[in-house]
Amino acid sequence: MEILASIQNWNREVGCHRLSSLRVGCSKSVRLSGYFLIFFLMSVIGLKGATASLSEYQIKGLFLVNFIKYVDWPEASFSGSESPVVIGIIGVNPFDEHLKRIINDKEVKGRKVMVIEVQNQADVARCHLLFIAKSERNRVNDILRMVGEKPILTVGEDEAFLDAGGVINFVLKNEKIRLEINLIAVSDRPLSISSRLLNVADVVKR
Numbered sequence: 312m313e314i315l316a317s318i319q320n321w322n323r324e325v326g327c328h329r330l331s332s333l334r335v336g337c338s339k340s341v342r343l344s345g346y347f348l349i350f351f352l353m354s355v356i357g358l359k360g361a362t363a364s365l366s367e368y369q370i371k372g373l374f375l376v377n378f379i380k381y382v383d384w385p386e387a388s389f390s391g392s393e394s395p396v397v398i399g400i401i402g403v404n405p406f407d408e409h410l411k412r413i414i415n416d417k418e419v420k421g422r423k424v425m426v427i428e429v430q431n432q433a434d435v436a437r438c439h440l441l442f443i444a445k446s447e448r449n450r451v452n453d454i455l456r457m458v459g460e461k462p463i464l465t466v467g468e469d470e471a472f473l474d475a476g477g478v479i480n481f482v483l484k485n486e487k488i489r490l491e492i493n494l495i496a497v498s499d500r501p502l503s504i505s506s507r508l509l510n511v512a513d514v515v516k517r
Contacts, residue, residue, distance in 0.1 A: 370488060371481055372410040375442060375466065378479065379419045381508035384439055385501045388462045389422075396422050397437050401429040401454060402444030432457055440464045443477070451475045462501045473516050478502075482513070489513035 414424040491514040
């Protein structure tokens with residue numbers, strides 16, 4: 312199912328099916344719903360409007376933060392009721408400061424969100440969501456073995472990511488950002504993904 316055609320099922324806060332073009336980087340164009348983008352930005356960072364141009368990684372950063380709304384982690388994965396949700400970036404960070412600006416002083420599901428750059432296995436263990444950058448394409452299997460069955464939502468952007476055992480993958484198809492989700496990988500760890508998120512995935516591996 313095309314993500315833009317089904318995004319209205321994601322959340323009543325976001326969605327409509329009118330399409331407008333958004334620039335991605337300097338040369339790619341990603342088709343996103345204009346109204347969806349505005350409501351999506353509002354739901355994540357409280358904006359009352361949005362610019363007509365966002366980079367690929369600004370969009371992906373918004374998705375990462377919104378994923379938190381639709382995934383449940385076991386309480387034991389937090390050290391306390393006020394512990395933040397930790398997003399880890401492993402590899403060359405493509406987000407610059409965009410992701411940190413998105414989460415600045417915001418809460419998702421009653422928790423602050425924190426971004427760290429992962430340097431070692433101890434950092435991996437701190438994460439609730441781990442984004443594996445393209446630069447780590449040749450290390451994906453090793454990184455996923457490091458994650459093991461920990462309650463960590465792994466997110467990648469490589470065509471082989473799901474086959475390697477990753478949970479959510481970003482893909483560009485026909486100049487559109489789409490999602491692929493691996494429910495088999497989810498079943499190996501104590502995570503729960505909302506059907507709302509599954510409904511907007513282009514591919515769901517069961």
